[in-house]
Amino acid sequence: MPTATGHKTIYEEALEAGLTRRDFLKLASAITLALGLDLKEMPKVVRAMETKERVPVIWLEFQSCSGCGESFIRSMQPRMEKVLFDLISLEYTELIMAGAGSAAEEHRRKIMAEYPGKYVLVVEGSVSAPEYLFIGGHSAYDILRETAEKAMAVISFGSCSSWGGIPAAKPNPTGAKAVADLVKGKPVIRVPGCPPIAEVMTNTIAHIVVFGQLPELDELGRPKEFFRHRLHDKCQRRAYFDAGLFAETFDDEGARQGYCLYKLGCRGPTTYNACAELRWNGGLSWPVQSGHPCIGCSEPDFWDQGPFYERLAMIPGTQTTVNPEKVGAILTGVVVAGIAAHATATVVLRGRIAKHEKAETAAKEE
Ligand code: SF4
Ligand code: SF4
Known part of the structure; x- marks a missing residue:
């Protein structure tokens, strides 16, 4: 049955993509384990996938080397293509999207308008002072503010996005800042690392999709499950x-x-x-x-x-x-x-x- 917004559920989309019920249950069990849950909790994951639609994701890339995106692509558990095609709808990403230029920018704005408060914004790379980095004629700073405004959550993926990283290393020539320094009034999840471990990222997204809420964070805004131990x-x-x-x-x-x-x-x-x-x-x-x-x-x-x-x-x-x-x-x-x-x-x-x-x-x- 379609969701309240008239979109197909994750399960319906999986069937349309050629998965059998058995494949679907296998995926649900992999996601359950990846979330660190007991298999007894699998019905919750199945229920979420049968009733929820895929979460649209906009992935912005600013002052970065693309290493974080490359790491994400190499996720093994759950496999990146499963996360990509079964749990989320990756609507905008400079690294692997086919579209470019004004068509891509228009699509980003269309998703923001269609899914206010429902899309996840992932940011890779630090944000320069407004006069340095421009994409499509707009500063990185303005693009971040515009896209973050109606996002359900913002994920800082990588140390550059989380802390400023290499672009912010002394003497920080572009005035690079972390996303959390610029986005206010919105939860910012930090997934630091240079690059971060892909599974931490995919599991963080899976948590948001399955439970409809952010994972538990530590005092620095990092998912506690993965950053609690030295x-x-x-x-x-x-x-x-x-x-x-x-x-x-x-x-x-x-x-x-x-x-x-x-x-x-x-x-x-x-x-x-x-x-x-x-x-x-x-x-x-x-x-x-x-x-x-x-x-x-x-x-x-x-x-x-x-x-x-x-x-x-x-x-x-x-x-x-x-x-x-x-x-x-x-x-x-x-x-x-x-x-x-x-x-x-x-x-x-x-x-x-x-x-x-x-x-x-x-x-x-x-
Ligand atoms: S071992 Fe240390 S330096 Fe290497 S990826 Fe992990 S946190 Fe980063
Ligand atoms: S035990 Fe030694 S090698 Fe391992 S993390 Fe500590 S200092 Fe590093």
Whole structure:
């Protein structure tokens, strides 16, 4: 039966696209699991898909490298094409839409007029000061304000959109800003990462479609389900950190043994993301598992927190070992809200860092 607005339901569209009832139920079970729900909850997902229409999505791209969109396309669970064709109606996206120019801009405005308060706006990339970036003769700033005004929700996809990212790195020549700094009176969901994990994005959209509401967010506006843990607390190298076993270089015996990458600059102790749990490429691996330290790409201003290959207990650029308590204070200043919420874990970490520093100094003195 059509929805109250006369549009076809997700289920009807799926059948029209050639899916059988069995295919549809398989998709519903995949979405149920992807949402982190028990399969007992699947009837809720089926019911939502049988009664709701696909959610129109407008995807704007501003100061970005398109890496976030590329990451989204590689979503494995639920597969991007399933999200794309069965749950949402991707109406405007510069990366993969066939239309261009004034026809594309007209279509964007048509969707905004037809679905006021019902479409989701996804923004990739940071927003420059009004005098820099123009699309179709309009500034990025004006396009954002116009499109966000009647959106049901705004999703900042990627660190540039969430925090300003690389375009906002010092000296921020274009005056780049995060979307949440410019959109007021509207929920802005931050899905940071450079790029973000595609499954976090597809699951966030799936949540909005199935439950008709935003997922639970943390104090920085990130979906709690995916950003509640520090990578350090879920890392498979953590036992080596606790045992004081570290790789000193990328090709030493410690690296070969899979020791902790903290001394090679790993930002896992101060980074909140789902890399260690969801992993990348369909759960295959993640950077730390593959031997590269986390660079904290999902944290605010990560690009200015380098050099990336120096450990956290050093002031960046000085090669000077400092009191870990002071480093903790610096980090707290950088990611104040996120770290404050996890103060207990940070205090424990400081203690451990101090312990390792002490042991190392003692070893050097011997
Ligand atoms: S410092 Fe990095 S490599 Fe070491 S345990 Fe923490 S997250 Fe894992
Ligand atoms: S491991 Fe760290 S740097 Fe790498 S993607 Fe995850 S949060 Fe970003």
